[in-house]
Amino acid sequence: MPLTFYKKPALVVYVTCGDPDLVTTREIILAAIEAGADVIELGVPFSDPVADGPVIQRASERALKGGACLSQVLTLAAEVRQHSQSAGLIVFSYLNPILRLGVEKFCKVARHAGVDGVLLTDLPVEEASEYLEAMRANDLAPIFLAAPTSPDARLKKIAEASQGFVYVVSRTGVTGARQNLADDAKQLVRRLRRVTKLPIAVGFGISTPEQFAETGKFADAVVVGSAIVETIERNRGREAEAVAEFVGKFCSRQLQKA
């Protein structure tokens, strides 16, 4: 199953699909996989991304201006899947575009496209029973977020509802790079390990190979999002190449260590 993390830490790469356009996004994703990314989070652009910082907000705006939408992201997933059997593919979205398409229909199409899992930023476990049924019926892994503010009782519910892995939010706040990573993440991973055997990915704010290595000491996978999106923003015309170089820095570091 592509969501298995074969190396530790595995590298999860987030991209906002359709920024700058869907054809380029496909090139970026394939380049990232080639350079060593283990799992790709396919970000669905949304008009009101309340959980995102300025970098992903800007990317979403650009993608929406270009007309990107959920069904196109699913088509893109299918194309990526044709080229790569090994990479994990996760749809990363806000709830409303999924609701609009219809939850069951979304799950069917996603499964058919070769998607492995789905993460919905604004769908907490309490509201998810309908979604979980549809996800399970289509053999898709529901991935939920755990936050530093989640009490132990919630962590248990989150772990029970999740499949594939649990996504730990490294700190309170929106997505985006940070100079220093709080101790929050380490403590949260420790608390979560007590209630689950699922692998744990840590994300939000990780932008450098140093932070990646540091986080990799206690997490099974590390998510790099805004730093990738910023690389795309800053390298107009050579996005895929730039992302490959960027991802390469994370993966070569891992090789050096080995």
Place this chain on the structure above:
Amino acid sequence: MATVPRTTNAKVPTLSSTKNVDLRMGHPRGSSMHNLPGRFGVYGGRYVPETLMAALDELEREYEKATRDKKFQVKLDELLRTYAGRPTPLTFAGRLTRKLGGAKIYLKREDLLHTGAHKINNCLGQALLVERMGKHRVIAETGAGQHGVATATVCALFGFECVVYMGTEDMRRQELNVFRMRLLGAEVRGVDSGSKTLKDAINEAMRDWVTNVRTTHYLLGSVLGAHPYPTMVRDFHRVIGREARAQILKAEGKLPAAVIACVGGGSNAIGAFYEFIKDKKVRLIGVEAGGRGYTLGEHAARFRGGSPGVLQGTYSYVLQDGAGQIATTHSVSAGLDYPSIGPEHASLRDSGRAEYVPASDAEALEATTLLARTEGIIPALESAHAVAEVMKRAPKMKKSDVVIVNISGRGDKDIGILRENLKID
């Protein structure tokens, strides 16, 4: 694969087409959460990033405790009386009634409250909760600036640090309120994303909250957002209808035929409606912003052009395109310029207990002038939408009928826009 086209000219989903929308999603079927108190029929719920869940739980617990605590109620009542200026009068609008030549019109005068609108009811209630929770920093969003001013006011009164998010388009439209907030010691942060209006201010306030949730309370200003906000904010505004019901019984010896209120998020409307819900013969009429036309993007009439969806924490009617992207809105009134509506209104509409109609920018402006010149009351442009509806409705009603119009705020803040639009200088 079926594709959902997304273009700016996407066909506007109409209410009849929403019958095919999967309403089941969003209300967990057969789970223990089915009867969440935060649901109004299928609407409402709590759709927020995980980081906020614990804070919403805390707020819900604290609010529940407070509602059982007599001291809390006594303290709030005293503040409402001695600080905000409750009860507000119910004014018989004699000249307006004669002019329209139909039902007897009464005005519930929330415009006479301290800070100039009903918003202070909720702000005082939440400020007392903030004090109980031991938090010291308060954030808020504002559209017309009325909620921002009310929030800045209670923060000054309680000694809280205050940050208000406001779309830059609204800052331009409501300049005077921006200055008022700053004078009161609040920091006003302009929001330049999206349509630069209320929705975008809420996005930014939510981002602040997600970052500073451990120390900060989000003083949401309408019956929107995740549970417990729609219930809690409604409860803080129920006093409007409670007073109005007693006042009209005293003045007329009978219940009104209709209660009319404007609906942005819907806090003044639900406050005015709530005590009358059990009085089945009283028609409850919410007035949405019809803007300048019925193309998506030109109005904020959620029940005309919207369909069920999730925005900013709650499941309700939302103006959106075929791909689930939230539409931009337009209204001359910043306080009604919002693509979603409180979930309890969605439920009242579906059940038929309340009805919702639009009033256009032009109708609201006309109503402002009429109320000013017949009664000497300049209503907020938001409230003018309710006046516009009574202008259409009262002439068709019997002279023995009585109608209450909620004047949710006063129009001083709108003087700039009124000058631009009315050209009566």
